[in-house]
Amino acid sequence: MPLLSLRDITKRYPGVAALDAVSLDVEAGMVHALVGENGAGKSTLLKILAGAERADSGVIELSGETLRLATPRDALRRGVTVIYQEFALVPSLGADANIFLGMEPMRAGLLDGAAARRDAGRALAELGAAFDPSTPVTLLSTAERQLVELARALVRDARVIALDEPTAALSSRETAHLFVQVRRMAERGLGVIFVSHRLEEVRALSSRITILRDGRRVWTGETAGIDDATLIRHMVGRDVEYERLSRGPDDRLKPEAAGNATSDEVLQVRGLTRRPRFEDVSFALRRGEIVGLAGLVGAGRTEMARCLAGVDPWEDGEVLLHGRPFRPLSPGDAIARGVAYLPEDRKTQGLVLGISVRENTTLPVLRRFVRRGALDFAAERRAAAEYLGYVGLATATLERPAATLSGGNQQKVVLAKWLLANADVLIVDEPTRGVDVGAKIDIHRHLRGLADKGKAVLVISSELPEVLALSDRLIVLREGRVSATFDAVDATPERVLAAALPGGRAA
Amino acid sequence: MSGAVEQHPSGDAVRTPKLAPQSARSRLARFGVPIALAGMTVLAAATIPEFLSPANLTTILLHVSINAVLALGMTFVIVTAGIDLSVGSIVALCGVLAAKTLTSATLLGAVGPLGAAALAVAVGFGVGAGVGALNGSAVAYLRVAPFIVTLATMTIARGTARLVTGGIPVGYPDPGAPAYGAKVAALDVLHSLGGGRIPLPGLPGGFPVPALVMIGVVSVGAFVLKRTRFGRYVYAVGGNEEASRLSGVPVPHVKLSVYAISGACSGLAAVLLLGQLRSGGPDAGTFYELNAIAAAVIGGTSLLGGTGSAWGTLVGALLLGVLNNALDLLGVQAFWQEIAKGVIILLAVLFDVWVTRTSAATATK
Numbered sequence: 112m113p114l115l116s117l118r119d120i121t122k123r124y125p126g127v128a129a130l131d132a133v134s135l136d137v138e139a140g141m142v143h144a145l146v147g148e149n150g151a152g153k154s155t156l157l158k159i160l161a162g163a164e165r166a167d168s169g170v171i172e173l174s175g176e177t178l179r180l181a182t183p184r185d186a187l188r189r190g191v192t193v194i195y196q197e198f199a200l201v202p203s204l205g206a207d208a209n210i211f212l213g214m215e216p217m218r219a220g221l222l223d224g225a226a227a228r229r230d231a232g233r234a235l236a237e238l239g240a241a242f243d244p245s246t247p248v249t250l251l252s253t254a255e256r257q258l259v260e261l262a263r264a265l266v267r268d269a270r271v272i273a274l275d276e277p278t279a280a281l282s283s284r285e286t287a288h289l290f291v292q293v294r295r296m297a298e299r300g301l302g303v304i305f306v307s308h309r310l311e312e313v314r315a316l317s318s319r320i321t322i323l324r325d326g327r328r329v330w331t332g333e334t335a336g337i338d339d340a341t342l343i344r345h346m347v348g349r350d351v352e353y354e355r356l357s358r359g360p361d362d363r364l365k366p367e368a369a370g371n372a373t374s375d376e377v378l379q380v381r382g383l384t385r386r387p388r389f390e391d392v393s394f395a396l397r398r399g400e401i402v403g404l405a406g407l408v409g410a411g412r413t414e415m416a417r418c419l420a421g422v423d424p425w426e427d428g429e430v431l432l433h434g435r436p437f438r439p440l441s442p443g444d445a446i447a448r449g450v451a452y453l454p455e456d457r458k459t460q461g462l463v464l465g466i467s468v469r470e471n472t473t474l475p476v477l478r479r480f481v482r483r484g485a486l487d488f489a490a491e492r493r494a495a496a497e498y499l500g501y502v503g504l505a506t507a508t509l510e511r512p513a514a515t516l517s518g519g520n521q522q523k524v525v526l527a528k529w530l531l532a533n534a535d536v537l538i539v540d541e542p543t544r545g546v547d548v549g550a551k552i553d554i555h556r557h558l559r560g561l562a563d564k565g566k567a568v569l570v571i572s573s574e575l576p577e578v579l580a581l582s583d584r585l586i587v588l589r590e591g592r593v594s595a596t597f598d599a600v601d602a603t604p605e606r607v608l609a610a611a612l613p614g615g616r617a618a
Numbered sequence: 619m620s621g622a623v624e625q626h627p628s629g630d631a632v633r634t635p636k637l638a639p640q641s642a643r644s645r646l647a648r649f650g651v652p653i654a655l656a657g658m659t660v661l662a663a664a665t666i667p668e669f670l671s672p673a674n675l676t677t678i679l680l681h682v683s684i685n686a687v688l689a690l691g692m693t694f695v696i697v698t699a700g701i702d703l704s705v706g707s708i709v710a711l712c713g714v715l716a717a718k719t720l721t722s723a724t725l726l727g728a729v730g731p732l733g734a735a736a737l738a739v740a741v742g743f744g745v746g747a748g749v750g751a752l753n754g755s756a757v758a759y760l761r762v763a764p765f766i767v768t769l770a771t772m773t774i775a776r777g778t779a780r781l782v783t784g785g786i787p788v789g790y791p792d793p794g795a796p797a798y799g800a801k802v803a804a805l806d807v808l809h810s811l812g813g814g815r816i817p818l819p820g821l822p823g824g825f826p827v828p829a830l831v832m833i834g835v836v837s838v839g840a841f842v843l844k845r846t847r848f849g850r851y852v853y854a855v856g857g858n859e860e861a862s863r864l865s866g867v868p869v870p871h872v873k874l875s876v877y878a879i880s881g882a883c884s885g886l887a888a889v890l891l892l893g894q895l896r897s898g899g900p901d902a903g904t905f906y907e908l909n910a911i912a913a914a915v916i917g918g919t920s921l922l923g924g925t926g927s928a929w930g931t932l933v934g935a936l937l938l939g940v941l942n943n944a945l946d947l948l949g950v951q952a953f954w955q956e957i958a959k960g961v962i963i964l965l966a967v968l969f970d971v972w973v974t975r976t977s978a979a980t981a982t983k
Contacts, residue, residue, distance in 0.1 A: 422864065443866035454864050461864075463857035465924040474854055474865040477847045485845045528865070 112175055114139040114302040115191075115271045120169035122155055129155040131326045132169070137271060137302035142293065144317035144334065145306045148346055148547035151323040153306050157273050160304075161193035162186035173270065184213070190270035194260045196279060202249035207231035209248055210263045234262035238292050254285035261292060272296065273304035278312055279545070282407040283612070290316055308545075309574075310339055322346055343548065353580035354552060356559045357401070357599035377567040378437075378450070378536050380419070383428035388414035389591035391428070396536060396567035401558060403582030404571045406611050411591040412571045413455060416538045420452030421445035432536070446475050451534035453525055455541040455571075457518075461525040464514035468504070469495040471513050472528045498527040503553060519550035526554060530561065537561060538569045543577060555581055575604050587611050650969055651918060651930065655937045662944040669947060672821050679829035682939035684887045686832045686932055688906055689913035690839045691750075691883030693931045694876040696914050697843075698856040699923025700757060700764035702880045705910055707775035708749050709903030712888035714779050716742035717788035717898030720804045723797040731803035738808060742889040743882055749775060750881015754874035768877075772907070779900040789897025805896045812893020828890045832932075835886070840928035852876060856923030912959070913938055916966040937962065 113136035122130040158164040162180035216226040232244040240258045322330040378396040389411030418425040421439030439445035454460035472495040480491040502523040543551040585597040587610040595610035720738040756767040791801045815824030843849040854862040917934025919926025
């Protein structure tokens with residue numbers, strides 16, 4: 112008998128079935144991976160399991176006993192813990208207080224802080240956490256917060272843990288540590304549901320896989336019994352792999368007639384330093400070129416991009432834009448001078464969720480639509496519609512609040528916004544994070560199209576296949592310094608990874 | 619549940635073409651407060667015979683005007699997710715300084731009553747905008763919480779107003795005071811602004827000038843918020859400051875400006891009040907900030923920032939005005955009026971929460 116059994120779970124939202132009779136069995140001691148494109152129904156399934164949403168029909172059984180989960184509290188009490196990507200932690204409280212939130216140990220009617228600290232410390236130590244249990248969560252890294260969530264599940268005697276994309280913001284070392292802990296929890300007899308977009312992680316961790324597509328279960332079986340190509344085909348209903356868009360030196364845009372090599376260099380970065388984030392970073396971006404910036408999370412890629420975009424100041428070094436000194440005072444200044452930055456987190460940095468898609472798209476270049484002091488709505492709407500249409504969004508979405516779009520479409524809005532800005536240098540930070548495969552390929556093509564128009568593009572991505580497929584040249588950062596540069600033809604995943612890993616040697 | 623849903627949680631927005639551009643609920647959200655105002659007006663008209671008389675209606679407008687001007691400035695601030703508690707104290711400070719300008723014997727000798735009145739208006743407006751800009755600088759550049767900054771300004775401005783006047787209102791001169799005639803004349807000039815009425819056929823007493831000022835200020839505010847780049851920035855900063863900054867929006871400049879606008883509105887309100895009462899008192903304007911916040915919130919401005927409108931705020935101010943007036947005419951005790959106002963504020967906010975929650979429930983992730 113499986114530990115957890117979901118049978119024929121159906122959930123309808125008006126006009127659409129988010130889940131259509133989905134069944135899922137999780138055995139004790141096993142990791143069961145749940146995969147599917149965005150919108151396939153994974154999040155809805157997890158919400159139902161967490162008691163945050165109620166299924167319209169279907170049965171949830173734990174050890175053969177039917178569960179009725181009306182609230183998240185019910186689920187927690189029955190030993191079902193769902194750990195979301197956005198953690199459910201109170202940042203200002205200590206790790207111990209968070210771990211025992213809602214079930215604080217009491218003594219004589221008062222909080223027993225010592226007991227909480229002791230027991231939280233024990234659970235955290237078991238998970239290999241090296242920080243003081245009273246540390247406020249706000250001071251902890253993403254990986255450490257994840258351990259706090261896991262410790263919380265441990266002290267609650269969880270029997271089933273569901274992890275929603277737990278590695279999205281982790282470095283490979285942190286991921287490895289997390290996997291060790293998850294395996295240990297499984298060995299203790301817990302059932303684990305693991306949701307991830309990263310197939311190599313699914314392979315490393317899970318013994319069974321369930322694939323969802325459009326709210327239906329399309330495949331369940333042994334992880335060993337399916338190859339990547341088949342898996343992806345099931346996920347998207349078609350064959351996809353990243354189209355290789357990188358170009359060798361010969362196919363790139365030719366320098367303008369009689370131009371020398373340096374006139375082609377749009378952006379030159381020399382010895383850029385902002386301690387302790389990055390130090391002595393030098394490289395050049397040429398027009399018509401996509402350069403990939405690879406490296407682990409925390410290697411200083413985003414921090415450097417933010418400096419170039421005028422978000423943060425740098426300490427040392429110089430930057431030349433079109434051969435002239437460039438030191439932006441603010442993002443607005445950088446945009447006005449032709450350097451645009453697409454930030455990594457679309458919800459907190461990329462979009463104003465409460466205003467419309469049109470208003471988001473035109474925000475960086477609103478100046479263009481001012482006629483005699485007032486905004487020319489018709490011109491604004493035309494421009495927004497043109498660029499949104501170009502990235503594949505229907506005109507019907509123009510006036511909707513950005514919050515109502517799916518993640519993939521939100522990312523397309525962000526892209527349209529920066530395409531409209533028409534910058535000479537576009538820095539994109541994780542341009543396809545949390546976006547389904549089809550949308551990823553669209554975004555890749557748009558970036559290539561931009562380069563083909565003579566722009567320079569710098570791509571930051573933690574997904575190695577993506578950087579490799581997209582870049583003409585690759586720069587690898589390791590602990591804040593450039594550890595290697597590659598031409599596309601020479602870059603292999605192994606060589607790039609070796610250059611990115613701390614202690615590794617540049618190939 | 620209404621049938622029209624904006625977005626299911628996991629679906630693709632583009633693939634749901636059936637959705638109505640505006641659901642019944644979002645229409646209700648937009649027109650809920652105007653409907654409440656209309657309902658209250660009808661109810662008052664039906665139960666109180668004198669309510670609908672032109673004289674009474676213009677009285678309501680007159681009484682609402684100062685609060686509406688303040689609430690408009692407040693709307694700019696609240697849309698950026700800020701708050702301005704110093705509004706009432708700035709009214710007092712601007713009022714006494716404008717009054718001192720207006721009744722200064724030397725000034726009257728030099729530029730005459732008309733010139734002194736013009737200068738007084740400039741002083742009120744300028745001091746208000748200046749103090750507001752100080753608020754804004756502290757919020758934008760020193761990154762102090764708006765609540766704290768404006769709380770400090772609230773007591774500093776009040777204290778300053780009392781300091782410069784010795785706690786005594788500045789205004790109508792004692793008979794026999796130097797330049798008595800000129801002072802009275804100057805006060806009269808300003809009174810035509812703060813208490814004057816424009817004769818209209820069929821309207822006994824005429825149309826109050828402050829109400830005209832109110833309509834003008836709200837119209838300009840609505841235009842700025844909806845039709846200008848600055849207005850768009852105000853909403854963007856309130857909706858997501860970080861995303862706005864990364865999009866090149868000059869966030870500190872926007873923040874400084876909204877507090878300066880709120881201060882300028884306070885200065886204008888102070889001039890109107892001075893004209894109306896022919897006196898600028900250091901204790902004037904007490905609790906005005908709370909009435910302004912109430913009008914903005916009833917009118918649909920969220921304290922979380924990112925939403926609100928000038929016309930909504932005007933409707934909010936009118937709703938409070940109609941309520942006060944109706945209860946006055948019914949002879950309801952003032953104490954009950956305060957309680958009724960509190961209930962209205964609560965209802966408005968509950969309505970807002972309900973609308974936001976039900977529309978957000980269909981629009982997550």
